[in-house]
Every structure is written in C-alpha cells, then in structure tokens.
Amino acid sequence: MTGPAARFGLGSARDTSASGDGEPWPRIVGAARSLADALPDLLVEAKQVAMTTNAGWHGRRRAGSGENFWQFRPFLAGEPVKRIDWRRSARDDHLYVREREWEAAHTVWLWADLSPSMAFRSDLAPTLKRDRALVLLLALADLLAETGERVGLPGLRRPVSDRHAAERIAAALAHVRDPVSLPDPHEIRRFSDVVLIGDLLDPLEETLAWMRTVAATGARAHIVMLLDPVEETFPFTGRTEFRDPETGFRLTSGKAQEWKAAYAERLDAHRTALSDMARTAGWTFLVHHTDRPASEPMLVLHSRLSGLLMADGRGDGA
Incomplete structure (x- = not known):
C-alpha cells in the first residue's frame, strides 16, 4: 500500500497513489472557478456574504484614507484647516471634520x-488529495x-491584488519542481493571514515547529x-504492504487489522496536538x-476569513 500516513505509521492499502499527474492544470483551474461561482449562494445561506462589500474594498470602520464617508467629528485644535467640512460646520456653532x-x-x-x-486516492x-x-x-x-x-504563495509568488490570481497562482505552481509540505515562513509578517492545506502527516514536531515560527510573527493562520x-x-x-511515497520505505503486516486500534489512537493524538497548537x-x-464536497471547507474558510478581516480591519506589514 502506498500512502502518506506511512510517515508516522499511517498509510493506505494498495498502490492507488496516482500513477500519472492527476487532473490537468486547466481542468483544476476550471474546477476552482466553478466552486468559486457556487460560493456566493452558499455564503448567502450562511449569512456571511454581507461581510464583503462592493468592488472588493472592505470598510474597516476606522478613520483613515479612503473614499467612503464614515462620520463627522469635532475639529481638533492643531489639525489642518483644510480638513474642516464647512457645509456641515455651517449648521451650528461648531467646526466638524468629515472622516472616511x-x-x-x-x-x-x-x-x-x-x-x-x-498524490493519493483510495x-x-x-479525487486525489x-x-x-x-x-x-x-x-x-x-x-x-x-x-x-493581496494573495501570495510564500517563496513562490509575492502577494499582489490581481483579478486573475487563480490563473497566476496555477501557473506558478505548475513550475514547482520540488514541492514541499510546508512553506518557507520568512516572508510571512504580522497582520497577514496564512491558509495551509495538506494532510499534515509529516513528523509532528516538524509541523509544530513551523506553526510556532509563524505564530511568533503575529500572523494568523487557518489550517486544513x-x-x-x-x-x-x-x-x-x-x-498488507504499506509504502511511504516520500522515502520509498516499505512495511508489511501479516494481519493489518491488528494495527487498527493503535493506528486510530496515534492519528487522533497527532491531530489533537495540531489542533491544540492552533487553538493556543x-x-x-x-x-x-476527500469523499466530501469541496464546498464544505471552502464555506468555512471563506466565511472565517471574511468575518475576521471585516471585524478587525487590521493593516498589513507584509
């Protein structure tokens, strides 16, 4: 059997880990587009779509540079006179500033x-993972x-605001020759968000170390x-023969069913450690x-990202 889980004692049962390259890139991009098109309806049903404003700009409800009016406030001594809104100030005996x-x-x-x-599918x-x-x-x-x-790939593509981000990212990933499980954290800065999607079955301490490094930057992460x-x-x-696709290591069990309880316990402990670190x-x-619809995690991810970005209105140091 070949499967990722062999890396810490997990794996899948026979060689179903995709002999080819899986879905071609155009089809993958098309599937992503189709999923994105379906999400607005899902977000309306989940009452989250209202968090996103027209034209893509988020009103943070904080004073600053922008185009949308927020409120009037009293003029403060020492401020530039050009900031006074004379029309509003003419209504009474006070001077007011229009804040955006x-x-x-x-x-x-x-x-x-x-x-x-x-590259595994049972x-x-x-679909392949x-x-x-x-x-x-x-x-x-x-x-x-x-x-x-602004959307970016750590170490591969700097974050930019681009309406064709999905296609640009697909093109960048298509040229990756030596893919790794975890991204280089050195570009990640405070006030940014990181979305990590993977089986997370690498040695536990490696993943926890990466999480600690990213957490120390002040960035916020969403782990799938x-x-x-x-x-x-x-x-x-x-x-049953289990094979690690990363190293080629093989392990044969004469009675695989006898490993099930220990396997389940180890997987649960592994997942709990990751979840606890994320919560901390x-x-x-x-x-x-992967037997569930892709729309399920997409709904959760997008609603969490939209809700958090709209709620705190944080700036970005990246």
Whole structure:
C-alpha cells in the first residue's frame, strides 16, 4: 500500500497513489472557478456574504484614507484647516471634520501541500488529495482576489491584488519542481493571514515547529487537514504492504487489522496536538475528507476569513 500516513505509521492499502499527474492544470483551474461561482449562494445561506462589500474594498470602520464617508467629528485644535467640512460646520456653532473609512487590502498567504504523499486516492474518494487541495487553494485565491485582497504563495509568488490570481497562482505552481509540505515562513509578517492545506502527516514536531515560527510573527493562520477517508477508517485486513511515497520505505503486516486500534489512537493524538497548537495561537483548524464536497471547507474558510478581516480591519506589514 502506498500512502502518506506511512510517515508516522499511517498509510493506505494498495498502490492507488496516482500513477500519472492527476487532473490537468486547466481542468483544476476550471474546477476552482466553478466552486468559486457556487460560493456566493452558499455564503448567502450562511449569512456571511454581507461581510464583503462592493468592488472588493472592505470598510474597516476606522478613520483613515479612503473614499467612503464614515462620520463627522469635532475639529481638533492643531489639525489642518483644510480638513474642516464647512457645509456641515455651517449648521451650528461648531467646526466638524468629515472622516472616511480606512480601506486597505489585506495579505493572505496560501499554501497547498503538493508533495508526493498528496498524490493519493483510495477507492473511497473521487479525487486525489493533491487535486482537492489545489481546487481549494485556487478557489480561495479567486474569491479573495475578487474582494481586493493581496494573495501570495510564500517563496513562490509575492502577494499582489490581481483579478486573475487563480490563473497566476496555477501557473506558478505548475513550475514547482520540488514541492514541499510546508512553506518557507520568512516572508510571512504580522497582520497577514496564512491558509495551509495538506494532510499534515509529516513528523509532528516538524509541523509544530513551523506553526510556532509563524505564530511568533503575529500572523494568523487557518489550517486544513485534508485526508482520504481510508486514512481515517483504516479498513485493511490480512497481509498488507504499506509504502511511504516520500522515502520509498516499505512495511508489511501479516494481519493489518491488528494495527487498527493503535493506528486510530496515534492519528487522533497527532491531530489533537495540531489542533491544540492552533487553538493556543488563536488560529482556526478543520479536518476535511476527500469523499466530501469541496464546498464544505471552502464555506468555512471563506466565511472565517471574511468575518475576521471585516471585524478587525487590521493593516498589513507584509
């Protein structure tokens, strides 16, 4: 069996880890577009679509540079006289300043694990883990670009506001020769958001170390643990060979069913450690299985991002 989980004692049962390249890039981009087109209806149903304003700019309800009127406030001594709104001031004996909402594009770093372990699909799922991760990443890039946010790939593409972000990101990923599970955190700065999508089955301490590094920057992260259903249920019996797609290491069990309880316990402990770390850092964490619709994690991710960006109106240091 080949599967990612072999990296810490997990894996899938037979060689179904995609002999080819999976879905071609144009089809993946198309799937992401289709998902993005369906999301507005999902967001309306979840009462989240109102968080996004017209033309992609977020009214932060803070004073600052922008085009939208927020409120009048009394003129303060020492301020430039040119800031006085004389029409409003003429109504009574006080001077007033017209304040505008602070408008700023936010930086969101996106990352999908495209390492060999992600090129896996069991008979219980309709898609490779890699392809589902790509659809989620590209659909999210498309939605964020529509709302004017800066979207980037750590170490691969600097964050820019671009209506064609999904296509640009797909092109950048198409040229990655040595994909890694976790992105380089050095470009991540305070006040930005990071979305990480992958099976997260690498050695636990490696992933926790990455999370600590990102948390120390002050950035906020949203973690999606993406698993094939066979990695959750471990339905194997009899003689089964497990192979690590990252290293080629093979392990054979004469009675695979006897490993199920220990496997489930270890997976649960692994997932709990990641979830606890995310909660400690104030991040979000969710688990998605590839036999479920891609719209489910997309709805959660987009609503959380939209709600948080609109709620705090934070600037960006990236």
